[in-house]
Amino acid sequence: MDGNTAAAHVAYRVNEVCAIYPITPSSPMAELADEWTAQGITNIWGNIPVIQEMQSEGGAAGAVHGALQAGAMTTTFTASQGLLLMLPNMFKIAGELTPSVFHVAARSVATHALSIFGDHSDVMAVRATGFAMLASNSVQEAHDMALIAQAATLAARVPFVHFFDGFRTSHEINTLNLLGDDQIRAMIDDDLVRAHRNRALDPEHPFVRGTAQNPDVFFQSREAANRFFAATPGIVAETMERFAALTGRDYRLFDYHGAEDAERVVVVMGSGAEVVRAAVDDLNARGGKTGVIAVHLYRPFSAAHFLAALPETCRALAVLDRTKEPGAAGEPL
Incomplete structure (x- = not known):
């Protein structure tokens, strides 16, 4: 497949x-x-x-x-x-x-x-x-x-x-x-699912949505949404735990693979992760101290979860990006 x-x-x-x-x-x-x-x-x-x-x-x-x-x-x-x-x-x-x-x-x-x-x-x-x-x-x-x-x-x-x-x-x-x-x-x-259905627009239960707002009210509403995004990494992590209990396949927001005392770590997102894992295994088999972090949840980005995945012994971090962002100080990943 x-x-x-x-x-x-x-x-x-x-x-x-x-x-x-x-x-x-x-x-x-x-x-x-x-x-x-x-x-x-x-x-x-x-x-x-x-x-x-x-x-x-x-x-x-x-x-x-x-x-x-x-x-x-x-x-x-x-x-x-x-x-x-x-x-x-x-x-x-x-x-x-x-x-x-x-x-x-x-x-x-x-x-x-x-x-x-x-x-x-x-x-x-x-x-x-x-x-x-x-x-x-x-x-x-x-x-x-x-x-x-x-x-x-x-x-x-x-x-x-x-x-x-x-x-x-x-x-x-x-x-x-x-x-x-x-x-x-x-x-x-x-x-x-029922909660999603209950939020539907329904003439039997009128609800105002999609209004025009001036800046003071508009940005208060935007800020009020912060709690939903702040909660999302924890929700995804908990969902991954439920999935692992059901299937035996264990995922993290940031999957680390490599030496526990790695000094050099690669961060990558996408299909390149499979290749880097193989390279890490080969280098470590020859005495290297390397690792790789494969990114799953990129937005909202959880610095706490990322740092928890990164070995404390890491001295050098290489981020492999798949995007060119002209004019930026660095690429987005």
């Missing part, structure tokens, strides 16, 4: 609406959802999800926003410029504290030339939206993190971008331990 199929397998089962528009290399996720609906495959609640292809990624994001406001469990799949077209609706979805997961096969955004291959310039462009950002580094992780993100967004009320490297992970075919529907069901709290 490839990374796209691994992520879509979970996303399809925990949603009721998928608003889609194809863009390489994320298109197979949307195509599979459409195919499964045609075959009558149901989600974990016994319903066949509604799959709606829109006129563009901007339309898909608008449809996601509308379906979420109606109380439906809703997702989409995208990459690169498609993700950028979703930005206006992403600011709204996050600002309204609406749980959802966007699954992204990360890909270069066209600059001096078009590239359909992988870097993180698309997902890094969404840092300011208020979406949490959860990275998968392998096909198995793309499968598992899709579920962890869905369970965490319901608890945190912060929407998530779950991303993995385009082609390098999205199209990599590998063996994996497939989650059963019972396991997926056990991770999704029905009380939180």
Whole structure:
């Protein structure tokens, strides 16, 4: 199974609406959802999800926003410029504290030339939206993190971008331990699903949302949301613990691999983590003192969890980024 199929397998089962528009290399996720609906495959609640292809990624994001406001469990799949077209609706979805997961096969955004291959310039462009950002580094992780993100967004009320490297992970075919529907069901709290439905816009229970505000009130409201984002790392960590108890696969916000007394540590996010782990094992087998931290939860970034993962003996840290941010003092990771 490839990374796209691994992520879509979970996303399809925990949603009721998928608003889609194809863009390489994320298109197979949307195509599979459409195919499964045609075959009558149901989600974990016994319903066949509604799959709606829109006129563009901007339309898909608008449809996601509308379906979420109606109380439906809703997702989409995208990459690169498609993700950028979703930005206006992403600011709204996050600002309204609406749980959802966007699954992204990360890909270069066209600059001096078009590239359909992988870097993180698309997902890094969404840092300011208020979406949490959860990275998968392998096909198995793309499968598992899709579920962890869905369970965490319901608890945190912060929407998530779950991303993995385009082609390098999205199209990599590998063996994996497939989650059963019972396991997926056990991770999704029905009380939180009902709470999401109860927040839907309903003429029978009118609620004011989407008003125009002057700066004093606007920024008070923005600051009032801080507690939701502050709580998110703890919620993701607790969700990962529940997932480990259920499956035996143990994840952390920052996964450390290597010598306990490592002096040189690499920080990496994405498919490169697998290669660095192999290099660390080889170096340590020859007497080295090295390690690697693979980043999962990039936003909200928890310095406390990062420092807890970093060996106290570390003297040199190398951060391997997959994004060029011209004019910045350093790259975003």
